[in-house]
Amino acid sequence: MRGNLQGPGCRKRSAPGNPFRRRIAPAPLSMQEGIPMPERINLWNMPAWAQPAVYAFHALCLAIFLLAFYRRIRIWWAVGKPEFRFDRPLERLRRVLVYVLGQRRVIRDPVGGLSHASLFWGFVIFFIGTTLAFIDADLFKFLRGEIYLVYEFVLDLFTLLALIGIIILALRRYRMKPPKLSYGWKFDLALLWLTVLIVTGWALESFRIAVQRPPWGAASFMGWGLATFWDALGLRPETLRGIHQATWVFHAALAGLTYLFIPVGFLVHIVSSTLNIFFSRIDRPNGALTPIPDLETAERLGIGTLRDLTWMQLLNGEACTECGRCQAACPAYAAGTPLNPKQVVLDVRNTLHAVLPPTLNPFAPIRIQEDRLALTGAVTPKEAIWACTTCYACVSECPVLIEHVDLIVGMRRYLTLMEGDVPTSLSNTFRNTERAGNPWGQRTSRLEWAKGLEVPVMAEKGEAEVLFWVGCAGAFDPGGQRTARAIVRLLQAAGVDFAVLGDEETCTAEWARRSGHEAMYVAATEAVLETLRSYRFRTLLTMCPHCYNTFRNEYPQFGARFDVVHHTEFLARLLEEGRLKLKGTAGKRLTFHDSCYLGRYNGIFDAPRRLLRESGVELVEMARSRERGFCCGAGGAQVWMDTPQARPIHLQRLEEAMGVNPEGVAVACPFCHLMLTSAAQSKGVVDQLPIRDVAEVMAEALENP
Incomplete structure (x- = not known):
């Protein structure tokens, strides 16, 4: 809190003239004769009961805040399935420093991001300043002299930056109105609440400065500016003292009530988003989906109801700030499909809140309405679930590291494995792959593309330095075939010892995993691994990023690790080694x-x-x-x-x-x-x-x- 400032000698009125036009002397103020050292005087103009009263009130509000979040945590653990996210705590803490304090993804947006960062950092400094004021008041005094003046200046500077951030956010919300944002009273109230906290803090400064008239008052430049306004109005010191006391009580109450506002308002993301970032996935690469444990014996597969979610996925729902960046980045949303990744996450939150009976008792048993837990198809439309391209743009853009793709694929798993409810065209592709070993359903040789190239085949060669995994697209799609032929020409020109599997190659079914058919993917993986393990090679070269991703990031889930290289990386390596010579005449x-x-x-x-x-x-x-x-x-x-x-x-x-x-x-x-x-x-x-x-x-x- 602000406004509890300055030494006792400063209460004497200054000489006639405008005291606010005086300049602070360049010499250290503690060395100037006749001018007392500036220092923070706590609870200026307040009665003796003020300090114990405000401490008791804030302690009560903080206790209620902690109990409210204690109940939320109990709900997540009671409703959600267990999931271990407590490993590597130092790395998780680093993520909090980078993504919360550093606002790494937030500031990607030049308008909304920088204004939010300004607001966030302003209140971080404000919180630090309040903590330092508490230490100065109750532990040991250090806010005096030039340290105190720097303290005042920095607090005013950062609260001003916070207010500028609020103004820009308000203009963006009420004038620009980008469609990706959510709108409603909870956002309006949050901006108003924070604005009032800042302005009343400055007002407290200004009343004290207007009454005390310290020669160093300009260090608190926002309060000093308001004080000149009160002086111009001709308000008497007695009037200012009375207004100061009323404002102090209001400001102290508002600051305490903020603890209560956070769990029930938009500002809940201050805590939930921080927790979400701390517990974000760290145990597997971005390109790896979570495998289904006990696939053959599990009674339920995928995500159909709230009970199928892990506690972390429930936290994802609570952590969403509704910034809409995932929505703006989503190609399916841009294409006009029913999919909105933001809404998929909010469906989790809204459904959870809807099935919990209201209670003020944080220790009450967690009882939910079991007949209202349905999520997939009941709340989130099937059409939205099937529209996802799993492009990862939503996850990449999310400033609080929500895992949209895992959630959507989990819903697809439920529809595919539990309900058998898949689009007809996809069902046909499943049958093609089961029958012919590729989604095209082609029964022709996988070596048709290689005619005239003298491509070595692993079954004939036995081993090779490089195993070139052509993939289904390279074998059967005309464009993919041209790419495969070009890669072979480049490998031959560089003198690379390579071979292909030819007709022994079968589909990795990566696309089947993304469509929810985990059983097909597991069967395909076992077949591919049996083939790969029968040959000796050092490098697994792919031309398909989907095959590359599944070999590199998902096959380790099956105990298989290969030196997997995409053809662009491998060709770049050949260039660096001087094994490929280019004329540089493509020239387009x-x-x-x-x-x-x-x-x-x-x-x-x-x-x-x-x-x-x-x-x-x-x-x-x-x-x-x-x-x-x-x-x-x-x-x-x-x-x-x-x-x-x-x-x-x-x-x-x-x-x-x-x-x-x-x-x-x-x-x-x-x-x-x-x-x-x-x-x-x-x-x-x-x-x-x-x-x-x-x-x-x-x-x-x-x-x-």
Whole structure:
């Protein structure tokens, strides 16, 4: 709290004239003759009962606050399934420092983010200042002299920054009205509450300065400015003292009531979001979904009701700040589907709150209305669940590290494994894969693409330095086949000892896992591992980011670890080693589309761009690229579904590419290749804007093709 300032000698009125125009002398004030040392006097102008009263009131409010959160924690643990998230505490604490105190993801938004950060840091300093004031008042006195003046200046500066942040947030909310935000009284009340806390703190300063008129009052520049206003109004000291006492009581009460406001209002995210960041997943890579334990014997699979959620997923719901960044980044939402990742998370929160009878007793037994627990299909529409591309943009953008994709895939698992309720087109793809070993349902040889290339096959060779995993798209899709041929030409030019599996290769069923069919994925994984373990190789080379991700991040769940390399990384390595020589004559203006599973999931952004530049390409970036790239629309098994989209995702992405006037689009994923080629065909620009893999561009630039 503010306004409890200055030494007793300062209460004497100053000489005639405007005392607020005086400058603080450059010499240390403690050394100036005739001027007492500035120091903080606690509870200025307040009666003796004020201190014990405010301490007792704040202690009561804090106790109620702690009990309220104690009940919330009991609810999470009683309703949610157990999940261990207590490992590596120091790393978790580092996350809190980075994402809470550092506001790393918050400040990505230049308007909303920086204004929120200004508000947040302002109140952090305000809280530190209040703590220092408590220490100065009750433990040992140190707020005096120049330290005290710096203390006053810093507090006023940061509370001013906080108010500026509030004003910008209010203008954004009430004037700009971005559609991604949620609106309602709870947001309005939070902004008003914080504003009143700041302004009443300044008012307390100003009343004290106007009465005491200290020569160093300008150090508290906000209070000093208000004090000049009171002086201009001609308010008498007695009047100011009376207003000060009333304001002090109001400010102290409001500060205490803030503890009670947090658990029931929007500011609850101060605590829940911090907890969510601390307990965010740290035990597995971004690209790895949680496996289903006891898949063959479990009575329930996936997420159908609140009881199927873990306590951490319930905390996800409570932690959501409703900032809408996931909504704004979601390609399915942009396409006009029913999916809104923000709403999926809020469905968890709202359903939990709806089934809990209200009570003021934090120790009351946790009783929930079991007949109202249904979530998947009942609260969150099936159409929304099936629209997700699992592109990870929602998770990547979330400032509090909510795990949307795991939640949505969990719901898909319930629909697929428990209800058998899947889109018809996806069901057909399941049958194709079970029958032919690939989602295309092709029974032709997996080596058709390699005719005329003399590609070594592992069954004939026995072992190789590099096993080139071609994948289903490389074997059966025309665009993927061209990419596979280009990679082989580059490997042969570099003298790489490699081989392919040919007809022994079968689908990894990565897409089946994302669609919720964990059983198919596990069976496919066991079959693939049996084949891989029968040969000797050092490096597993992939051209498909989806295969790359599952080999690298999910196969360790099955006890299998390989040196997995995507073809763009491997080709970049060959360039560095001097094993590939490029003429650098590709010479076209291209834009590069980042694959979600190569980029956002696995952080590979630079290798494909370097290969393009080394090939002589003039590279131009789209507005949304790298970590914030926009999905092609194929992921999450969408390539095998007929999801209705008002503005198809792949068309949106192609239009964005066309906006930078390239002569072509480079990709590093066969499914991105497929989707963008389809978009180019739909728009009639496939000849003017060819879609090519980075390897194809490189192969054209080979010195000795």
